[in-house]
Amino acid sequence: MKKMFIIFVIFLLSLSTFVIAEENDRTIRDRVTDRVYDVEDKIREGTDTAGVVARRVTAEVREAREKVSSLRERYANSKQNYSDKKEELLQSKERYRECLSSDTENCKLKIKDTKRNAKEHLINSADLILNYLEELKNKIEASEDMTDEEVSELIGEIDENIAEVEEAKSVLEGITEDSSGEEIKEAADTIKDAWKNVKVHAYKARLRHIGAKLNKLITKAEMFGDRAEEKAAEINSEELNSMIVDYNSKVQSARESYELAKGKWREATALDELNVFVRETNKYLKDANDYLKEARRQLQQVIRELKKSNQEISLEVEEVEE
Amino acid sequence: MKKLIFILLVLALLFIVGCTKETSQQESEDAETEDAGYIGDIDSELDTSDLDNLDEDLDLGWI
Numbered sequence: 001m002k003k004m005f006i007i008f009v010i011f012l013l014s015l016s017t018f019v020i021a022e023e024n025d026r027t028i029r030d031r032v033t034d035r036v037y038d039v040e041d042k043i044r045e046g047t048d049t050a051g052v053v054a055r056r057v058t059a060e061v062r063e064a065r066e067k068v069s070s071l072r073e074r075y076a077n078s079k080q081n082y083s084d085k086k087e088e089l090l091q092s093k094e095r096y097r098e099c100l101s102s103d104t105e106n107c108k109l110k111i112k113d114t115k116r117n118a119k120e121h122l123i124n125s126a127d128l129i130l131n132y133l134e135e136l137k138n139k140i141e142a143s144e145d146m147t148d149e150e151v152s153e154l155i156g157e158i159d160e161n162i163a164e165v166e167e168a169k170s171v172l173e174g175i176t177e178d179s180s181g182e183e184i185k186e187a188a189d190t191i192k193d194a195w196k197n198v199k200v201h202a203y204k205a206r207l208r209h210i211g212a213k214l215n216k217l218i219t220k221a222e223m224f225g226d227r228a229e230e231k232a233a234e235i236n237s238e239e240l241n242s243m244i245v246d247y248n249s250k251v252q253s254a255r256e257s258y259e260l261a262k263g264k265w266r267e268a269t270a271l272d273e274l275n276v277f278v279r280e281t282n283k284y285l286k287d288a289n290d291y292l293k294e295a296r297r298q299l300q301q302v303i304r305e306l307k308k309s310n311q312e313i314s315l316e317v318e319e320v321e322e
Numbered sequence: 323m324k325k326l327i328f329i330l331l332v333l334a335l336l337f338i339v340g341c342t343k344e345t346s347q348q349e350s351e352d353a354e355t356e357d358a359g360y361i362g363d364i365d366s367e368l369d370t371s372d373l374d375n376l377d378e379d380l381d382l383g384w385i
Contacts, residue, residue, distance in 0.1 A: 082372075096384075096385070115385070118382055118385055122380070122382075125380055128372070128376070129373070132373060188380055188382040191380060192377065192380040195376055195380065206368075206370070207368075210364070210367050213361060217359060217361070220359070275374075286364055289360050289361050289364045292359055293359075293360045296358065
């Protein structure tokens with residue numbers, strides 16, 4: 001009887017784990033589905049021209065969203081592989097140099113070993129770039145913040161970049177432990193050149209993707225400011241009006257920083273200036289985000305102030321298809 | 323033995339309650355991030371440090 005009880009308790013414990021896992025999975029699935037249906041409904045009903053323009057949530061967008069975490073994980077793994085092998089290769093550098101002028105069996109093995117590691121390092125580098133591009137492509141495909149044209153343009157460029165890196169990677173596959181130093185250097189140059197060609201596009205695509213997110217958030221913040229102004233006109237409170245002016249000024253600053261960022265990433269065309277442009281663009285994008293953060297805090301105060309007069313504004317925004 | 327079974331049952335209940343609470347906290351955190359009005363972790367989104375030095379790492383002139 002006691003044994004029966006123990007088995008029952010263990011069964012209960014195991015069952016609870018499955019139930020929770022299932023519940024968790026279902027909750028996440030339901031939330032994603034609800035959100036998708038919500039956006040779709042809004043799009044169908046969407047005749048409100050004051051809404052924020054969003055991309056239609058198609059099957060492709062949904063599919064891209066489902067792949068986000070697995071691609072993120074894949075990129076993280078390739079980053080780890082890349083770092084480990086790079087470290088290993090760097091550690092063998094000194095010994096390799098010494099061995100070049102030696103004929104001992106140990107040195108011959110060391111040289112072969114280093115060349116094998118060099119090949120793995122180069123292939124890991126190619127995989128790192130490819131997984132970075134795949135993750136970026138997926139983020140853009142899953143984005144609701146860009147227009148279909150922007151998405152197509154960027155995806156087209158990324159696909160070309162992926163093909164270029166894949167081609168360079170195939171050259172790396174030809175390296176063997178008997179390849180000469182010169183052959184390895186040439187193969188390394190192939191992937192290096194491919195990366196040089198890809199880097200500008202890839203970095204710009206990332207900046208445009210984040211910029212699009214901020215642009216949408218700024219547009220929404222501007223709409224909230226208009227709504228607050230409308231409500232405040234009915235109340236006529238100096239304190240509230242001043243809060244809204246402050247809020248609008250922060251949103252305006254966010255818009256200005258965003259426009260500066262946009263100007264910068266458009267300017268970036270050459271690799272040698274890329275780091276400077278990226279640094280400056282990042283700064284403007286962060287500034288825009290900081291202003292949005294401050295604006296949101298101010299908006300919360302505005303909402304509290306409105307509530308005192310039994311007024312409220314909606315933070316829901318119609319998302320309409322372009 | 324009955325005590326042991328009772329303790330196990332209580333532990334099972336606590337485990338279920340704990341997990342449910344964690345799930346709901348996670349959900350509310352997610353909802354807050356979606357509605358924050360700004361990008362929560364812009365630094366990591368803009369971070370390209372993994373690739374910034376790739377040009378140098380691909381330089382195998384010493385081989």
